[in-house]
Amino acid sequence: MWKQLSRYRPRFTRQLVVGPYIVDMACRTAKLALEFDGSQHGDAQAYDAHRTAFLEEAGWTVLRFWNSDVFENLDGVLSVILNKTAECLGGAHPQPSTESRASVEPFREGRRRAD
Numbered sequence: 001m002w003k004q005l006s007r008y009r010p011r012f013t014r015q016l017v018v019g020p021y022i023v024d025m026a027c028r029t030a031k032l033a034l035e036f037d038g039s040q041h042g043d044a045q046a047y048d049a050h051r052t053a054f055l056e057e058a059g060w061t062v063l064r065f066w067n068s069d070v071f072e073n074l075d076g077v078l079s080v081i082l083n084k085t086a087e088c089l090g091g092a093h094p095q096p097s098t099e100s101r102a103s104v105e106p107f108r109e110g111r112r113r114a115d
Helices: 039-043 045-057 067-072 074-088
Strands: 013-018 021-027 032-037 061-066
Touching: 021 045, 032 045, 032 067, 032 074, 045 061, 061 067, 061 074, 067 074
Parallel strands: 032 061
Antiparallel strands: 013 021, 021 032
16 A cells, blocks of 8 residues: 555655554645554454544544455555545645656766856
8 A cells, every 4th residue: 555655645654643643654734544454453443433533633534444455455445545635635636746756856976067
């Protein structure tokens, strides 16, 4: 999932600290928190509900996915995330980044200085 989301702007980040919690992934600009749950979360529903309530009270929108859904339907989960991001941004859909690091800071070693 990170490989897919890291291509989009506004930027997504991994393991963002929000209050006493660490969110799996997030888009700060959209205030969208993404949680990816494994089977251990089946027994932690009360904890997860409290965590979600805290994040929502802090102004975050929370999307929660089972790891199995990500593995079995990566494109579908990505589509849900991007659509919710657009909704949180007021309709501006995230776009893949077109800039590379090389285009931001071109390599200039060895060039002669113009007089």
